Structures are given as structure tokens and as C-alpha cells.
Amino acid sequence: MDREIPKEVRDKERRNRIIKYAVAVGAVVVVIAVVMSLMRSSVNKKDIVLATVDRGTIESSVSASGKVAPAFEEVINSPISTRIVEVYRKAGDSVDVGTPLLRLDLQSTETELNKLLDQSQMKQYEIEQMKLNNNTRLSDLAMNVKVKAMAVSRMEVELRNERYLDSLGSGTGDKVRQVELAYNTGKLELEQLRQQLENERQVRDADLRVKELELNIHNKNLAEMRRTLSEAQVQSPRKATLTYINNQVGQQIGAGEQIAIISDLSHFKVDGEIADSYGDRVSVGSHAIVKIGREKLDGTVSNVTPLSRNGVIAFSIQLDDDSHARLRSGLKTDVYVMCDVIEDVVRIANGSYYMGKGDYDLFVVTGGDELVKRKVRLGDSNFEFVEVVSGLEPGDQVVVSDMSDYKNSNKLKLK
Template identity: 25%
Template sequence: MHQLPFPDNRPASGAAMDTVVPRRHGRTIALAVAGLLAVLAAAFAIWHWMPRGLQVVAADLRIATVERGIFRDDIAVRANAEPLTAVMLDSVESGRIEEVHARDGDLVTRGQLLFRISNPQRNLELLARQSEYAQQISNLSTLRVAEQSNRTERQRRLDDLSFALEQAQKTLARTERLAGQGFVSAVALEEAGDRRDKARRALTLEQRSIEAEDKVRGNALGRLEETILGLATGLRLVEQTVDALAVRAPVAGRLTDFRLQVGESIVTGKRVGRIDDPQRFKLSALVDEYYLNRVSVGRLGAVTQDGRRYGVKVGTVYPQIKEGRFTAELLFTESQPAVLSPGQSLDAQITLGEPAPALLLPNGAFVSDSGAAWVYVLTDATHAERREIRAGRRNNAQIEVLSGLAPGERVIVSGYAAFGNSVRLQLH
């Protein structure tokens, strides 16, 4: 066997048999790209098929299209008929019902007796006032009789004193003549003058006494007469109180809410019924608080009954809000329905302005949930997004859209309460 020589006598390593092959990167890159595309495709498929937004049933929604049209600035309300005038019946006295002469629903005339109350205390008060009044009248009569007697006596004294003065004056005159002729002494003349002066002083004193006495008696009579007038006024009040025990109809009309029973106790101020005007009526309507600043006195409207329209106008607005509504009273401007009963309901229309072109959206339940500040707009057949809008006037059927929507867009107009704060909806 021939043996090949090895240089340097080194053992064989096999290195001469190995060849360096360069690495191929293209396959690896292709596989990586293919894997990435597969992942993206899967992610896209998942994203595409995964629900986007709150899922809702399309059949449960009411969807409307934004359109241009004529906005009719009026509102429809349900109004109840009420008597135009009504007089409340309140008991002005307390006691026991002794008699009832009318029934609920009766037509009564002014002054007709409705019921009678018994109150022994009032009758005793009347007797006491009558007795006191009679006593004072007797005292006044006695005082006047005494005054007349005293006046006669004073006049007699005045007459006597006047006569005495006249006699004294005559005596003095004769004495003066005789003294001038020398037949009477100066002492006699002086005495005659003194008697005349005395008689004059007596008359003057009596006159002053009579004037003072007349003044005192006049004051006493005046005070007594004032007292009697006061007693007479009090007596009339008590008599009126006793008369009020027999309650009569203050006006003519239909007796309503009257349900008194004989033997029933009643207290002062208790509402026992009312008397309604049976011929003339007004309407009371509850209106949404949104229209409070627009429904004002004088606004015109109409109601329809049996195919005929009757003109009305706003007569009174009560601004107190209760459960989101306020009350407006409507008055018939000309005629009223021939057959109308208290409590009867009518459909009324109140005009707030003239019709005008506008971008319109049907009024719906969404208004109470969003305040017409935002809506859900359909982006395609199965999706809707929340969008802010600006709304203007509204009536029972229409909402005026000022901005945020375009003609032809479709909007969910049913209630939003079930959607919470969802920004997107998916319809299925």
C-alpha cells in the first residue's frame, strides 16, 4: 500500500476537505413578512367583526331624516274646562247642621237658603246685646225727660229774674224822677239803684249757670248717644252673625262640591262648596316649562270641538312650576262650545309666532334626555355617533335645528336614557 507523504510529518486534519458557504437571508425575511401579514389580517378581521360601540336593537329605535320645511310656531296642549267665575262657600260660623235645603249640582238663585246652623251661644249673645241696647235707650229717654223738666224750671227762674230786673229798673226810674223833684231822698234813690243792680247780677248769674249746666248735660247726652250708636252697631253685627247661621246663596249658579249632612258639626272657615257660573267657561292648560317665557297674556289660539274651531286667548299665566309644567288660563274670544261641562278636556292650540322656513327635525323622546343639545346621528346603516347640535324653537311635532346637522342626515329621535354616556352605537 502506497502511503502519501505529509509535510512536516503532521497528522491529517481534514481541513482541505471543508468549503465556506455564504448565508441566505431572503427566505427568513419572506417568512417574517408573511407572518406579520397574517397577524395583521387576523387583527383586522377581529377588529372588523368585533362590536364597535354600545349594541342596540335597530327595531326599537325611531329614526328620522333632517329636512327643510316650514316651522309652525305653535304648541298643542290639553286643556280642562272650568267655570269662568266661581264663588266659594265657606262657613262663617261654627255649630251643628240643623237643616239642608239644597243638593250638590242644583241650580240655585241668589238669596236661596242652602242650610241652617244651630249655635245657642250666638243666640244668647244676641239676647244680651238686645237687653243692653234697650237699657241704654231707656237711660237716654230718662235723661232727656229730666233735661226737659230742668229746662222748663230754668226758664221759669229766668223769667222771674228778668221780671224782677224790669221791676227794679222801673222803680229806679220813678225814684230818679221823684228825687229830681225833691220828693225822694238820696238814700231812697241809692237803695233803688242797688236793688236794680242786684236783680241784674242775679239774672246774669242764672244765665251763666244755665249755660254751664246745658254744656255738661249736652256732653252727657252726646256720650250716651255715642254709646247707643256703638251698641246699635254691635247689635247689628250680632244679628248678622245670627242671620249667618242661615246660609244663603250669594249668587245664582250651579252648586258644586256641596255634601253637608244634617247633624254634622261644622267649624268656622270650612269650605262647604262653591257656586259656578253654568253658562260661561274658561280653559286651564298645563304647559311645558320650556315655553314659560313665550306664553304670555294675549297670545291667541284655538280649540276644536265637533269639527268647529273656537278662538281663545291667554288670559292669565301662573309662573309657578310643578312637575316641569306651569298653568295658563285660556279665555274664549267670541263664542264657546254649546255643550261644555266642568272638567271636560279639549285639545287647544296656542300660537307663539308666524310660520317660517327652517331646518327641521321631528320632536321626540330624545329631547327630554338630551335637552336637544346633542343627538345620535347615523354614520352608516349599522352605526351611530353622538354629535352636539344647537336647537332653536320647538313645538309638539317639530324642532328647529340651527347648527350641527345637515339636510338628509338620519337621526335617532327615540329616547336616549338606555344609552347612558355612550359615544357610539352599533345597530343590529
């Protein structure tokens, strides 16, 4: 007959099992920790990138983002408020000078043009009528002046005769004074007529010039309307590629609204943006390098916007080779604007580790098989090199690849 195991024995066996399990788990944890520690404390040479510190020249630069854009791009806007009647081309088509792009509804504009033509003709008739009236009025006044001049001449003769008769005693003093008064009055009236003729001529000339000026202004408006009507016949102004066109037939569009864009896709520029804190280091004429993958294209900063918008300053780069095969409109690029040349400095290769001037913890090769973390101060840079201010000497080998997995380690074995 089986006997019941005492409670003390059962508790002891349970404690032994728990201790065994705890020891086993602890051993596994220790093994894992040791393995991870061994893995963490060593690094394979083929998994890192080493750069040798040397001495040389750095053409310092600031980095910016860039976007490839056509060197020439023209926006075509609607000159009038109208609607689209027909579309002749689609985006991506190559167009030549004068190629029709689309047709707008021009009925109301043509009606307005005809109205202006009629008004111009009417104003011309008004000017001709005014010239005839002016000639008639001025001719009448000129004739009055001539008649009055003849009358004054006759009065002058009568005055001489009366004075002669008075000297012979055949006339009287009263008669002489009467004729003399009439003669003087006639001269004043003649002078008044001549002045009236001159004033009338000036007034009529001024009125005529006003009418001619009104006609001139009207003809300019007419020419502007003709130009607007001509532009409403939407055609390509040059040989290029149609990159955008409003193809919504029947859509109402306002005056000045964009309806098409043509671009020269054989030549390109780069539009860059940089933080406004670096704005003073970018100027027109600065040398710039545009990186597209592994390709490096040289260029020159051709334009810098004077205003900061949303914390960035925009600028444009004119490329030396603006028809390079890698250039595509809208392509994102890295841009480096050269600022200054620093001669005879300690330098290392640029890499993902560099985030700007300051202090860094970099791993340096020592003894051939060990990496030791060292405090290094870095300065200016370009896309190839970084200036070493302190912490490294020429000949040192430095890890320039990502070592964030080993940020808590001070030494690493190099395998």
C-alpha cells in the same frame, strides 16, 4: 383483555373536547354580536318620525302644567259655632238661588238675638226718659232766666226813679248807689243764668247724642246678628252645582269653617303652575294655548301670583271658549304661554327630543338611506316648532322621535 388507556391520551382527548366547546360558544357569541350589531346599525323608516327643517316664524313659549277649574266657585262657611242638624242636598246636585242646603242649630244664636232686641228697646226707653228729663230741666232754667230778667227790668226802673228824685233833691246819693249796685248785681246774675242755661243745653244735647250713638252701635250689632242668623239658614247664593257639602249630621263646626262649595260647571278656567325661573316670562295679558289631548284652546293669562311657593309661580288662564266640550273640572292639561315672536328663523318640529335650549345630537338623513349623528344647537321653542341656532339647514330631514336606543351609534342604515 382490554388495556388501560394511557393518561396522556385521556388528557389529550379532554383538551380537544374543551377546545371544541369553547369554539362553539365563541361562534355563538360572535353570531349574536354580529346580529345585534346589524340590528343596532339599522333602523326601519316606519319606526321613526322625520321632520323637514324649514324657515319661518316662531312664537316662542314656555311650557307649564295646568288644571281645569270652574270659572266661578264660591265657598260657603259657617257664620257661627254650632252643629249640623239636617242636610238637604248632596254633592253633584244642581241648585238654584235660595235652595236650602243644610240646617244648623240656631237656638243659642236666636237667644242672643232676642237679648239684643230687648237691650235695644231698653236703650230707646232710656233715650226717651232722658229727653223728658232734659226738657224739664231746661224749661226750669229758662223760666228762672225769664223771672230774673223781669226782676232786672224792675231794678232798672227803680234806678231811673232814684236818679230822677236825686236830681230834684228829693233823694239821696246813697240810695241811688244802693239801687245801682242791686241793678248791676241783678244783670250779672241774669247773665249767669243765661250762660248756665246754654251750658246745660249743650251738656244735655251731648249726653243725648252719646245715648243715641250707643243705640246706633247697638242696632248695628243687632243688624249684624240678624245677618248672621240669616246666613246660618244655609242656602245657595246662586244657580250652580253643589260640588261639596259637609253631610255629617250632628258634627260640631266652628265659625268660619267650610261647609259647602258651589261651582259653575258650565264655564271653566285653567290654573297653571310654572317654575319661578320662568316667572318673568309670564304676565297678565299674555296669549296662552291649552292642550287637551289633540285639542288646542286659546286663552289669555288673567292673573299671576306675585309670590313663588315651593319653587313655582301660579297663574290663571281665561279661555276664549270656556264652555268647550272637552273641559272637565280637575282635568290635567299642558299649557304654553307665548312670550315673543321670532321672525325668519330656521326651525324644526317640536318633539320629545327637545328638553330646552342647548346642544343636541340628532340623526340627519344623508344620501337617502343613511342616518348620521350631527351636533345641533337649539334655541327657543313653542309647542309646534324649535328654533335651530346652528347645525342644520332648511331642507334637512331630522329624526324627531326617541332615539335613545342608538345613543352609542354615529351612523345608522335606514331601511
